[in-house]
Amino acid sequence: MRKGIKFSLIIVGACAMFACKPKVEDMESSAGDINTSKFVVIGGSDMAGMMDDGLYYDGQINSVAAILSTQFELVGASPIQQAMMPSSSVGYTIFGNAPLELGYKTDCLNVTGLSPVRSAQTGDGASFSMNTYSASAPITNFGIPLLSVAQLTTIGLGNPANGPGNYNPFFARMASNQATASVKSDILATQPTCFALSLGMDEVMLYAAGGAKNGGLISTAAFDLGLNDLVGSLTNLGAKGAIATIPDVTEFPYFTTIPYNGLNLDEENAATLNSIYNPIGIYFHVGANAFMIEDPTAGSFGVRQMVPGEKILLSVPLDSVKCNKMGSVFPFRDEFVLELSEITEIQNQIAGYNDVIRATAVNNSLALVDAHTFYQTLNEGIVYNGVSMNATFVSGGAYSLDGRTLNPRGNALLANQFIAAFNAKYNATIWQANATKYRGIKFP
């Protein structure tokens, strides 16, 4: 009896301390049919870890490529090699600035509020212009911002000697030889066994973020040619991979934050505008009004009010809107606006590219990542493990401060889309990233 009591006390005591903890079952992860020995990533800003309008260390270590690699390392891949900026560097935007951070800004009305501000006076151009290629650890993240599919085979694409505008400064940072290498030749030199590819978004974004004013989008045929040339070469090596569709970039916060009818007028301002515009048949009232834009096709004066569905870009100088009558007395210039016809043009071209991407996935037996649907769902609002996210600027929680690229948490969600596609296509069990461990936006 006494022995029994003693025995149960020991059991109870031991159990209370540790034995009663449920055991972790070892769930095997596996690469399935994928050979992960040389995992290579190809893409644009998303893969490069561009965020907050710039390239900097903290963004790069949280790139979609880096997050994917972390999960692939669990099934045998080597750590990814990226063209890193130094961890001490403030980073760099292509216009010479430092990237954005959230800070306080006082506007022209002397109102101080939270706003994206430059994290330093100027960007770190010296670090940015450094080539980081090392033969002993060749680059495996070919996330190259601004890259067009039409440029994949361009020799010397990373050659600064070609002069500004004639080379890609991001490829210059990683090219094995700035004068002789093409993106494709450097990719193939790594002899990939598997790859994640996301091309097309950057060139569409470049065009859209400029108000669809400069340049144009390459034809679907050219996109097809460039993409299939690269993908064909990769699959000829026996590489397996996943390829992502292109999202509708016009639904990103960069285009959706300022409403077309955000012109709020009091009686006096409405009267002023009416005195200017009534003669050409445009009327204003107290309250919300559509902004004025330049449109050469609109009447004899080439100006009109915006219509629902049209977008004002985040590049618009807000102080000028607030204090200097931009968007009202002085209509927005074309570069700050996407008109309906431009939006249609961009969306149609994305649809055409995506048809090519889907066909390429089928023809080459690749996993298809439906990034188009992913972004659409995200923009409408998702809940991930208790975290609500959507396309609202800053507070939406998934996009970075430039409104065009995702923040680390958003990148983790996108990386998980790739992993899900790999798993489904190649009988693999690669664990997804825990996106709550990747940061959103930091608040002061």
Place this chain on the structure above:
Amino acid sequence: MYKLTIIAFIATAFSANAQGYQVNLQGQKQQGMGGAGAALPLDAAAVFFNPASISFLKNSSINLGFTPTFANTLYTDKASNETGRTNSPMGTPFSAYGVYRKSEESMFYFGLGVYTPFGSTVQYEDEWIGRFALTRLQLKNIFIQPTMSFKMSDKVSIGAGFVYSTGSVNLQKDIPVQFSDGTYGSAELSGKAQGFGYNVGFYMNATEKISVGITYRSQVNMAVKDGKAEFTVPQSLASNFPNGSFTSSLPLPQVLTIAGGYKVNNQLALALDVNYVSWSAYDTLSFDYEQNTASLVDTRSAREYKNTFSFRLGGEYKITEQLQARLGFAYCLTPVQDGYVTPETPDANRINYTLGLGYLFGEHFGVDASLLFTHLERTDRNLETNLEGTYKTNVLAPGISVYYQF
């Protein structure tokens, strides 16, 4: 801005027992028998189990019990395979009962029960993947139940008790806004709650061997009237998350119990209880904040609990006049439907295994001990938070009580 969806603060006692409130850590003898006993007047804990049956106790008595409860939950996230454990402190349910009768011929019996139908803390490890649903929930709850029973004949009695409930809640979770060093903000909701209810019972010795008990415990609405909401967020967001007060409430559901007792012989008695718990009262958990902002809106979270049954079977065997051994088990159906499993209630259908021992030293003084073990496992995707994974919980609850009868 950030919509703060505060998640339920119900029932961590779950981790210790069947569906929360109808906990059966209210009496060591009954605990040893799977939590059955509404038709067996075993001891003063009958104040809780069936107020009518105290009329058939042979003595006046005082009974003090304590059941340290060890619950460990392991959560495994489906997509990432990451795990999060609880490191909750020991639960400390206690009970104290007194029953008084003037003489053997008395028609009226008086009882008082003070017990803790809730009362534990669930705490998840730092930075676990569900941190935005819950990091810590502490629930304290004490029921005070003065009781009277009327012996209508030597076969039948009725009884009733008034329940005053007082308690407190402290809920903590992280908020997905980050300081400049990357740490997340957090929310802490705390408050005191009160409620009232009653407990009525019917008891009958149907034959020499068979007894019947029917009890009804009313719903008790625990209302938090002036809770305190505190937010730790970056300075720039302080005005979005104003500290202030909130109101909320939590229904502790009504329970109908139909029970039978069977005296096989002088040594062996068996008990079977069936509980019907009206959990559907818990359809929504709401938090109304005194001060709302774009980030801090009042929340209404669907809980959609459903009414459930528990089946409890136990036996007591008198080895000697002094020494009794008990054994029991309970099958408890979960009120939590698929899509509504939360970190504070990783509930599942379960079987409780219990055993117990009792020893009477001489005439007046006795000791009872019990041991409860159960394992729960539930895989779900919560519709509100999209937490998707598997919760596994082990519960061990060894208890002891002492009594003095006179």
